[in-house]
Amino acid sequence: xxLIKLLDSMCPDTNSAEDKDRFYSRRDAFRQxxxxxxxxxxxxxxxxxxxxxxxxxxxxxxxxxGVLNYALTLEHLEYRYYQMGLDSGVIExxxxxxxxxxxxxxxxxxxxxxxxxxxxxxxxxxxEPGFDFTAGGNFSPFTDYPTFLALSQAxxxxxxRAYKGQAANVQESDxxxxxxLSIHSVEAxxxxxxxxxRTKKGQDTVKGWITNGSIGTLPAATTAxxxxxxxxxxxxxxxxxxxxxxxAAVSEGWDEPLSKDAVLGIASLFLAS
Amino acid sequence: MKKELIxxxxxxxxxxRRQFLRVGTMTVAGAxxxxxxxxxxxxxxxxxxxxxxxxxxxxxxxxxxxxxxQLEAAFYAEVMKGSYFANASAEEKTIMGDLEKHERxxxxxxxxxxxxxxxxxxxxxxxxxxxxxxxSVLGAAKTFEDLGVAAYNGAGQFLESPDFLLxxGKIVSVEAxxxxxxxxxxxxxxxxxxxxxxxxxxxxxxxxxxTEVLTAASTYVKTEIDxxxxxx
Numbered sequence: 001x002x003l004i005k006l007l008d009s010m011c012p013d014t015n016s017a018e019d020k021d022r023f024y025s026r027r028d029a030f031r032q033x034x035x036x037x038x039x040x041x042x043x044x045x046x047x048x049x050x051x052x053x054x055x056x057x058x059x060x061x062x063x064x065x066g067v068l069n070y071a072l073t074l075e076h077l078e079y080r081y082y083q084m085g086l087d088s089g090v091i092e093x094x095x096x097x098x099x100x101x102x103x104x105x106x107x108x109x110x111x112x113x114x115x116x117x118x119x120x121x122x123x124x125x126x127x128e129p130g131f132d133f134t135a136g137g138n139f140s141p142f143t144d145y146p147t148f149l150a151l152s153q154a155x156x157x158x159x160x161r162a163y164k165g166q167a168a169n170v171q172e173s174d175x176x177x178x179x180x181l182s183i184h185s186v187e188a189x190x191x192x193x194x195x196x197x198r199t200k201k202g203q204d205t206v207k208g209w210i211t212n213g214s215i216g217t218l219p220a221a222t223t224a225x226x227x228x229x230x231x232x233x234x235x236x237x238x239x240x241x242x243x244x245x246x247x248a249a250v251s252e253g254w255d256e257p258l259s260k261d262a263v264l265g266i267a268s269l270f271l272a273s
Numbered sequence: 274m275k276k277e278l279i280x281x282x283x284x285x286x287x288x289x290r291r292q293f294l295r296v297g298t299m300t301v302a303g304a305x306x307x308x309x310x311x312x313x314x315x316x317x318x319x320x321x322x323x324x325x326x327x328x329x330x331x332x333x334x335x336x337x338x339x340x341x342x343q344l345e346a347a348f349y350a351e352v353m354k355g356s357y358f359a360n361a362s363a364e365e366k367t368i369m370g371d372l373e374k375h376e377r378x379x380x381x382x383x384x385x386x387x388x389x390x391x392x393x394x395x396x397x398x399x400x401x402x403x404x405x406x407x408x409s410v411l412g413a414a415k416t417f418e419d420l421g422v423a424a425y426n427g428a429g430q431f432l433e434s435p436d437f438l439l440x441x442g443k444i445v446s447v448e449a450x451x452x453x454x455x456x457x458x459x460x461x462x463x464x465x466x467x468x469x470x471x472x473x474x475x476x477x478x479x480x481x482x483x484t485e486v487l488t489a490a491s492t493y494v495k496t497e498i499d500x501x502x503x504x505x
Contacts, residue, residue: 094462095462097462097463097464098462098463098464098466100464101464101467102467104476105467105472105476106476107476108474108475108476109475109476111475112475112476112477160446163442164439164442164443164446167429167435167438167439167442168435168438168439171432171435171438174430177429177430177438178426178427178429178430178480179477181425181426181429181442181445181480182426182477182478182479182480183476183477183478184442184445184446184449185422185425185426185445185446185448185449185478186449186467186472186476186477186478187446188445188446188447188449188450188453189449189450189452189453189466189467189478190453190466190467191450192449192450192451192453192454192466193453193454193457193466193467196454196457207367207368207371208368208450208451208453208454209371209375209447209450209451234382234440234443235382235386235436235437235440237382237385237386239378239381239382242381242382242385243377243378243381243382245374245377245378245381246374249371249374249375249378250374250378252371252374252375252447253374253375253378253379253444253447254440254443254444254447255442255443255446255447255450256443257439257442257443
């Protein structure tokens with residue numbers, strides 16, 4: 001990587017004083033917004049308080065709404081998948097408790113995002129799309145338990161990458177960023193649990209963390225979900241070279257983001273046509 | 274793109290600074306790649322023995338993460354020397370071995386990234402942990418991993434650089450993966466991997482602020498950590 005370019009991009013040298021002033025005052029506005037809506041959103045949202053929110057530029061609000069609607073789409077997918085899985089009876093009895101918990105979280109995420117979009121950002125939450133979890137007849141997750149688990153892992157690992165890929169896009173709002181981070185780590189806990197469960201059941205050899213860019217025994221269609229996870233270089237430092245720790249372990253120690261386009265490409269396999 | 278909080282200071286003008294960076298990055302290859310260009314002179318205060326100052330701005334946040342990664346790495350290194358590990362199941366040996374490597378990699382990454390702004394090595398105190406006891410080791414591992422996730426989640430909003438935010442995001446999800454696995458070792462097959470003790474009714478994982486995290490960590494750290502200059 002071009003180190004000089006990286007440093008240039010991170011240092012304020014190139015900004016004029018006016019740019020900096022503009023930047024800081026804009027950030028201050030969002031900080032106020034953040035502190036305020038934190039109290040609102042986290043506490044299950046009474047609705048009458050909205051006119052007190054400091055003015056936020058329309059374009060920035062629109063961008064936040066866009067990101068959160070993208071997240072909401074993914075949460076709809078996850079919630080519907082687990083609800084259908086629980087309803088179908090495909091999940092073995094001792095493990096229902098795991099998927100009930102995951103389902104509960106995904107439903108809570110759907111409701112939380114709808115609330116923030118509609119009543120904090122004054123936007124319109126996207127409606128739940130129609131899903132086809134057979135991906136055009138290729139998978140049978142609701143009659144074949146190993147397939148159910150495989151797709152669950154795929155969705156959770158995708159979710160982790162999707163939220164990570166949007167962190168910088170919601171950075172202007174402390175409350176939205178913190179909420180997104182707090183969902184992101186929950187998805188990572190789900191992913192770890194499902195991955196280890198599949199291995200315990202002899203369906204794979206994956207660990208709770210992602211080794212290199214390996215898909216394990218998942219269908220080849222999931223390759224895009226793990227592409228890039230083998231990365232060893234962070235902020236210009238190749239951590240394996242710098243530490244002498246093997247590449248597999250270093251790849252496990254950092255999860256990678258995915259772009260919105262890549263995630264929607266993956267999700268589109270499961271949208272009803 | 275968001276910029277560093279820190280403004281160039283002192284005698285180095287903008288133009289010269291750029292030149293300095295070009296020379297500096299070549300001669301100090303490996304150390305402090307991320308921060309040497311944007312560093313705040315305030316962070317260079319000499320540290321007193323037994324005490325570290327995390328510094329301010331993004332440097333301070335990265336030092337905060339570095340402190341926690343030091344603690345975790347030291348813990349797993351100690352785990353691997355104890356009799357719990359020697360007698361552990363193959364699965365648990367693999368997990369502990371992986372976690373030791375991941376946390377050591379995180380620690381060394383932050384040390385390299387911070388360069389001359391990095392705090393010194395913390396003196397740890399694990400006298401409250403019985404490294405021959407599975408319950409004690411897994412209980413402490415759960416504390417450290419859950420604490421790490423809550424700390425990163427709480428600190429993300431204070432990072433100014435999107436590059437650092439992404440790096441923190443790459444690490445925190447791995448800490449969450451660890452935490453879920455450790456919780457599942459303690460109470461296998463249950464919903465504890467993402468339990469209601471750390472995840473609220475909105476499905477959001479708890480966040481902890483600097484004071485809460487460092488107070489919890491202080492049981493295991495002898496070195497005094499001054500975090501008074503961290504952003505708020």
